Structures are given as C-alpha cells and as structure tokens.
Amino acid sequence: MAHIDVFKGWAETIRADVDALKALLEADKASLEARKLAGGALQYLVSKMDLIPDWNEGIGVVDDVMVLRVCAQLSQGHDRGSLPTSAEVNLDRMANEADKISAFLGGGVYDKLKSYCSKLGDQAVRGRTPQQLIDDAATRKALYVELDDEIKKTVPIVVNDPVDAELRLKAYLTHKLQ
DSSP: HHHHHHHHHHHHGGGHHHHHHHHHHHHSSSSSHHHHHHHHHHHHHOSSSSSSTSSSTTTHHHHHHHHHHHHHHHHHHHHHOOHHHHHHHHHHHHHHHHHHHHHOOHHHHHHHHHHHHHHHHOOTTTOHHHHHHHHHHHHHHHHHHHHHHHHHHHHOOOOOOOHHHHHHHHHHHHHTTO
C-alpha cells in the first residue's frame, strides 16, 4: 500500500485524534510538557501557517494528521496522567502510526519534523499560547469551536496520482523543515 493511502486513512480518525489530544490538554495530572504538546498540536490544525497549505490538492491535510501523530509520539516521553481509556488508546495508536511517517520521510527529515512539533508547545496561534489553553477554560472553548469548524471543512483527501502526491508531500516537508 502506498504511504499516501495510509496518510489518507488517518483523516478518517481526525475527530477521535482531536478528542484524545483535548483529553490530554485538559488532564490536570499530566505533565506541563505533555499538555503543551497537545495544545500545540490542536492549534496547528487551526493555524494558517502550517507546513503544507490546506488548499494544496490531495496533500494539504496530510501535514495536519502527521503533526497530530508526531505530537502524540512526543507526549509518550512525558507523564500523561490518568486519561480516559479511549484517549490513552488513541494517543498510543497515533504514536505508533508516527513510525510510518519516519519510514516515508527518512530519518533526517523526520527528525526535523519532530523538532518542529516539539516547538509547537511554545508557539502562539491566533494570539493564544498552549500555556493559555491550559490555564483558561474559555480560551480552550474558543479553540474547540475553531477546531469543530476546521474539521467540518475538511474534505476527503482525493489523490489521483499517488506517486505524484508522495513526491509533492516529501518535497514540501523537506523544503519547509530546513
């Protein structure tokens, strides 16, 4: 199966993926770093400045589902506290799926993607930092409304030429992650 087909399939679990990261963001017993990674990953979905513009045919949403997985994998190195079982299962699934991104991109570019994702926990998007999301329920609620709107707008990923899509995806990420 082509890598792009695997990545396309991830778009189908985006709501469960987002819910798992919301649970981590809200987990009082989780470490600050794990919560900031969750907040950074969620804000990435509503950011206009992502690695691949969402309008890019066939691959515009793929970076979004990749970032969710890499942030889930990075969160494994931190205390996640006690999460609902569904959130724990989905975070572990996403973390395991991140290995497919590494296989696709190769170690060097994947390491740059991991580094990029690790910094999302400190970046403001639309005037909000992950720390503000942790500290303020109203700020989280505003993000959740934006996330719902973004997920509703997400169209199925249509790829007519998997080889071309994979080449464009790898080229974008290699270029943007220098």
